[in-house]
Amino acid sequence: MRIIFLFLALLVNVNAKLTVAVSYPYIASLTQSIGGDNVRVETLAQGNWDPHFVIPRPSLITKVRDADLLITNGADLEIGWLPPLLNRAANERLNQKSNLLELSKKVTLIDVPSDISRAGGDVHSEGNPHFHLDPRNIPLLADAVTIFLSQKDPSHATQYRQNLTLFKQQWSIHLKRWENQMAALRGEEIIQYHPVFNYFLRTYGLKTIGTIEPLAGIPPSSAHTMKLITLMKEKKPYMIMHDVYHPTKTGEFIADKSGVKLVLLPHDVGATSRADNLVSLFDTLIQAMR
Ligand SMILES: [Zn+2]
Incomplete structure (x- = not known):
């Protein structure tokens, strides 16, 4: 009997979608492109909000509480709003570093201040965090999301890699078009x-x-x-x-x-x-x- 239960539990686990919370809609779009049907993406901030100042509403706490994984922009863009949200959600899974992906670590930042006096302004203390608006950075971020999802969900790694290949092929066509335009x-x-x-x-x-x-x-x-x-x-x-x-x-x-x-x-x-x-x-x- 116990073996049957274990087997059923395993089956449920294999079929369960990973719930990935992401801080901004561009990360949701990217994660959905790579994750396809195997992930459920929960976006915290809306695209027409100021990304620096997001109000930690109760609905956002619920999204963070239910997540298996978290993908953030990083470079301090979420510093004013995500840490309090994580605190209030008290989701043990997201206390483990291996369940977090910070995209800023995968690209080179520009406008990095030469000192930490904040003479450059109130935000952007680590450098300019809006790196997703360089379309050449998107394939690097797609790579990072693919590696992250594959590590967390190895049973679908082949699918994630196929999705990445297709995504990058299409993106390179868009890059050429945008360069011409x-x-x-x-x-x-x-x-x-x-x-x-x-x-x-x-x-x-x-x-x-x-x-x-x-x-x-x-x-x-x-x-x-x-x-x-x-x-x-x-x-x-x-x-x-x-x-x-x-x-x-x-x-x-x-x-x-x-x-x-x-x-x-x-x-x-x-x-x-x-x-x-x-x-x-x-x-x-x-x-x-x-
Ligand atoms: Zn900014």
Whole structure:
């Protein structure tokens, strides 16, 4: 009898889906592409929220409590909201390091401050954490997710590797297409609200000449805004790239005074209705810029 129970328990275990909690929608899109039907993905933050400041609602605590694994962006992007959520969820599985994957460890960060004085702003103390907006980083992240899922669920490792191969083949076609589409904008100068698009700009050879925030995470001030308008009148940048979650009031004022167009752009999957997966995130971004 006991053997039958053990056998049944084993069967249930083999057929059970892994529940993977992820901090942001782009990670969900990636994890679903690799994990397919073998994983259930629970996304914590929504794509149109400020990724730095997520409110730890009870529904998020439930998602963390039920998870077998956790995949995070890292580079301190979740530092203000995920640790308290993990504390309150008290999920033993997520106390084990081997059940966690921090994607920032798999890429090279840019804008790394040379000292720890926070002179570079209130956020981004480890460097710029918005690395998923370099589309060349996505295959590296896909590799990491594949290795992680395969270690945790070896019975489906072959499937995960096949999904990875297909994903990377398709991604390389998109990369070529995006490179062609962005070629005409190489060398253009732009303004951003927050340096959320720095990796994207680096990929395609564009340059930020100013941010509406005086420093990352610090709200606009009138002195900084006036300086920015003077700079923009002189340099005539191509556009103001504005995320969807900060108020556009200052950006619209600056656009009006400088004559430079302001464009609202998605920074993550789900930030706008058209950016509903990783490919359409970059498609939407690139289309809006041209
Ligand atoms: Zn940021």
